Amino acid sequence: MSVDMIIEVPAHSEGQTVMDDLTKDKLLLEEDAVIGESDQDTLPSSMPETLLAEAVEGSSTADPQETAPTEANLAELEWLYFQSFGAKALLTRDDEVALGKRIKQGDRQVRRALRAVLSLTRGLRRSESLKACQLDLKAVVSVSGLSATDLEKGKRAIQQIINEICRPSRRMTPKARQAEAALKQYHEGWAQLEKAKEEMVLSNLRLVVDIAKHYNGRGMSFLDLVQEGNMGLMKAAERFDHRRGFKFSTYATWWIRQGITRALSDQSRTIRVPVHMTEAYQRVSKATRRLAQRLGRQPSLKEVAGAVKTSSDKVGQTIQVFQDVVSLEHPIGDGETLLGDFIPDWDTPQADNQVGLKEMTREVARALGSLSPREEAVIRLRFGIGQGEPMTLEEVGHTLGVTRERIRQIEEKALMKLRAPEFQQLLRPLL
Template structure:
């Protein structure tokens, strides 16, 4: 790592366990301000530079890999700060703690990233940074700035939604749950918005018709035809990444239902025949998988702390 002043506050300790990495600013406000000013001068890598650096981090010699990992760390420190700034509004955890947790998430991303899949490292890293930060907030749930009436409303929302989905054996929309609760959909959206800090779910993707769609809208409806109309390959990469976090059978079912990878789209009955089970069993697996995807991509760890 270079010998500038920013690097004096950052070290990278190579390890097979990312949690042992130490990439943290010192513990006081003055040093934090200085840290933020100094890292603002670190250049951000282009997509091509990211890919080349990530390749060396995986395939280079030990010395080359360490240097490449350090480069990836430094070029994404501002990303961590930006994400921490957005989440500090819903947490009493100090900014410096959020940055520390985010930096640990960045280290996890570096260890797990596969440059061969084609998506940006910064996009991949943002996922792990947010997950690390929201995990810390969840674990310190007593510190979250959540009015009691909002907690109670969201807790009821979660239970009513689960009840409706079990009753009708299908996914239900937030507005339907709000109607059942005799509360405005706008209010529910506002309450949920206080927690949601999704990475790819809210990203807009343009269709050939000129309209836009979000990944969450696609995952809400596995029968949606809009997926086949998506023109940008990065959407498929986003979906492939989140799907890879599921259990093996859940991954397979989602891929076959959406026609991901080498699979063509299949019906519940067709998938059931492959596994030798009923289509209802496959439907349950699909619903469970999609629910997990929405939870993961909406950073719902924070919500879970209040809905259990």
């Protein structure tokens, strides 16, 4: 059973009551609620000339024809959705127990069929495909709540095992017939399981709407919140155990809230924030409000950190992560100036820096001119002067066709020459 099955709305519905309390509130409610995974020869990357001076000194397009839905269309969709389950009777305690029993019976029948097929594979030649099917069946048997994906995986594995059993003789063997019978039993259990889950889910859709309206206006549309809550409701139906004695609505509320809050964490912000950071921010916000009420002022980071039992740095980082994202096109002042106009472009060279860079290049070239051609080549390659990125001793040796040790000796000799007083006086201003 997919989420789309839940959202599907009939074109015409007669004899259904309109949920007035929901349709009147669906666009207006914005209630408060808490939302609740070196190489040592390599030189550092920097300006080549500066490195040399230091050595001497000792970073989905939308369809243009696609139009966004209007508020009127969304309101109509919401109204139709509410109307689709408005006449659905709520489940009584006895109804929930009966559906829970049917779900457990279907679950047991499915697992029994899977174990029967697994037992048929004993003694067969274990090919790679058969091993994969056995692993799939064991995974489905071990899962606590069977989802539609798990059931589909089990069906494919059983069918593949039947093919493996029939392959050597190219005919239906007794084991293959037993596997076919198990597959039939599997389908019957699957149908019973899915029908009971569907009835339980459809009878509790209004619970999802009631919970979702508490999170309206937090970055996701109301229907999207309902959709995420519906997925949580389906997980609750898969894992509900009527033998524990509590009502299904009580159990499902946690799953619905988890589905909605996780979707808000993943989708409501321009930059996605991990769920654990969202939970940390909730704790910080709650502690901040409590301290502000008690102290009569805004608490400091240290006070908040003490309340949530963490460091001040972590509290500051958590608050910083949840700062609002501002567009660079945001107008400032009279509206003629944009925020982006105040942000410097560090990629564009400044005029005074360009002059200094030219002077630095000239002085370094003058100093390197006093070396032999081979020494100059080694220094340029090692420090990346006019060559791009600095190279390791190994890379320079490979380029010049000599050993790594020989390059080290040439470099050491060249640097000794550049440490002469006349060159030190020339290169020291570059530091």
